[in-house]
Amino acid sequence: xxxxxxxxxxxxxxxVLDARxxxxxxTPHRAAAIADRRFGVGxxxxxxxxxxxxGADVFMRIRNPxxxxxxxxxxxxxxxxxxxAAEAGKDRVVVRTVAGDLPVERLPDNLWRAxxxxxxxxxxxxxxxxxxxxxxxxxGAGPVADPAACSMGNPHATFFVRDLAALDLxxxxxxxxxxxxxPERANIGFVQVLSPEHIRLAVWERGAGLTLACGSGACAAxxxxxxxxxxxxxxxxxxxxxxxxxEWREDGHVLMTGxxxxxxxxxxxxxxxxx
Ligand SMILES: N[C@H](CCC[C@H](N)C(=O)O)C(=O)O
Numbered sequence: 001x002x003x004x005x006x007x008x009x010x011x012x013x014x015x016v017l018d019a020r021x022x023x024x025x026x027t028p029h030r031a032a033a034i035a036d037r038r039f040g041v042g043x044x045x046x047x048x049x050x051x052x053x054x055g056a057d058v059f060m061r062i063r064n065p066x067x068x069x070x071x072x073x074x075x076x077x078x079x080x081x082x083x084x085a086a087e088a089g090k091d092r093v094v095v096r097t098v099a100g101d102l103p104v105e106r107l108p109d110n111l112w113r114a115x116x117x118x119x120x121x122x123x124x125x126x127x128x129x130x131x132x133x134x135x136x137x138x139x140g141a142g143p144v145a146d147p148a149a150c151s152m153g154n155p156h157a158t159f160f161v162r163d164l165a166a167l168d169l170x171x172x173x174x175x176x177x178x179x180x181x182x183p184e185r186a187n188i189g190f191v192q193v194l195s196p197e198h199i200r201l202a203v204w205e206r207g208a209g210l211t212l213a214c215g216s217g218a219c220a221a222x223x224x225x226x227x228x229x230x231x232x233x234x235x236x237x238x239x240x241x242x243x244x245x246x247e248w249r250e251d252g253h254v255l256m257t258g259x260x261x262x263x264x265x266x267x268x269x270x271x272x273x274x275x
Contacts, residue, residue, distance in 0.1 A: 001267040004041065005083070008261050009075025010241030011212030015043040016080070020051050020058070025270060028067030033273040035065035041268065044211045047076050056096035058084045064207030068185075071099035072153035074215015074244075074256050078104060078112040082260040099153025110259050116216065118252040119223040120151035127155065129183045135227055139179050141172040144190065148224035152254065155186040155206070156220030160230065164192040164200055173204025187214060189221045193230045200238045212241030219254040222246040 002024065005016040015034055017024055031046040033039060043065070050059040060080050062070040077095050081104030085093045091106040095114075104114040123132050126149045132138065134149045137157060144167065147157040157176065161167060167190060176188045188204040201221045203214035218237040225231040226248055234247040244258040 002270055003265065003267045005265050006041065006043070006263040007076075007079040007083070008263060009078050009213060009215060009258055010239060010244070012045075012075040012214060012241060013043050013263070014045050014047045014073075014076050014079060015041045016047045016049065016083070018049045020049050024048070025275060027275050028063060028069070030270065030273045030275050031063040032065055032067035034268065035063070040273065041266070044205070044208050045070070045073050045076055047073070047080065049080065052094070052096055055094065056101050057088065057090075057093040059096045062097065064205070066207040068207040069098070070154050070207070072097060072116065072216040074114065074116055074152070074217075074219060075213055075258070077102050077114045077116070077215065078256075078258055079260045081114065082106070082112055097153060107257065111257055112260055113255055113257040114215075116152055116219050116254045116256050119219065119248065119254055120153075121223075121227075126151050126186070127183055129181050132181065137181060139176065139181055141175040141179075142168065144172060144176075147188075148227060149186070150220050150223055152216040152219045154216055155182055155184055156189060156217055156224075157182070157186050158189040158191055158221050158224035160191050160193065160225070160228065162192065164190055164202055167202075169202055169204055169210055173210065177204060177206055187217050187220070189214070189217045189224075191221050191225060193225060194238075196231045197234070198236045198238065199225055199231060202240060213239040213244070215244060215256050215258065218244045218246050219248075219256055223248050223254060
């Protein structure tokens with residue numbers, strides 16, 4: 001039996017397994033089976049902790065429920081930082097991901113602020129399948145069109161809409177996620193601008209579908225809104241699960257502040273899940 005921790009950031013939830021002291025036989029297929037909401041524990045992302053290396057407190061490997069690996073997960077970054085910080089008795093830690101090292105610090109009231117690294121704005125960095133102005137992609141579905149795109153270590157497209165509640169996200173989300181302009185698919189954000197300091201966001205996540213919150217999606221949404229002149233470089237992002245505060249710093253790095261939570265702990269028999 002292997003212990004796991006069930007955590008979430010604003011309801012974007014994770015099953016966390018710890019392979020820092022001994023390797024665990026985790027395959028993409030087994031991660032997907034554990035992430036299944038009926039046949040497994042269930043989660044939006046499966047998180048595997050691996051040994052940090054020089055300069056990082058932990059390595060965080062991120063998999064979606066379809067087994068695909070992701071380069072960023074903002075909500076999990078805060079959760080894992082809080083876990084490692086508590087173990088080490090520290091208030092600042094560095095979480096290493098395939099996309100880079102993310103410094104995270106504890107703030108009052110159970111809030112954690114992560115430096116999610118620089119927003120990547122070039123078409124090759126998103127990535128896109130061909131050279132396109134990343135401020136205006138020539139794609140759409142149903143009533144939405146003309147998104148902006150950037151990468152936070154994972155690909156994001158952001159559509160700006162008048163009324164978020166009027167959209168059938170379950171219908172248009174998967175069509176846009178798989179648009180051929182995204183060779184690695186993309187996370188699809190839908191933004192309703194409430195003011196220059198406040199946006200509402202819903203995200204159809206790559207490999208996961210609609211989630212209650214998406215940290216890297218909130219970072220991408222603020223960056224894309226600011227690039228379009230719709231907000232300043234700092235705003236509250238209201239997602240279905242709650243609020244994140246996002247700041248796009250002058251040096252290009254994006255700071256994300258939000259809560260963390262542990263829902264429960266348990267243990268699973270890995271051999272009971274297909275490899
Ligand atoms: N579905 C995303 C990974 C999880 C991102 C999200 N849960 C967050 O908090 O950033 C992707 O495939 O890039």
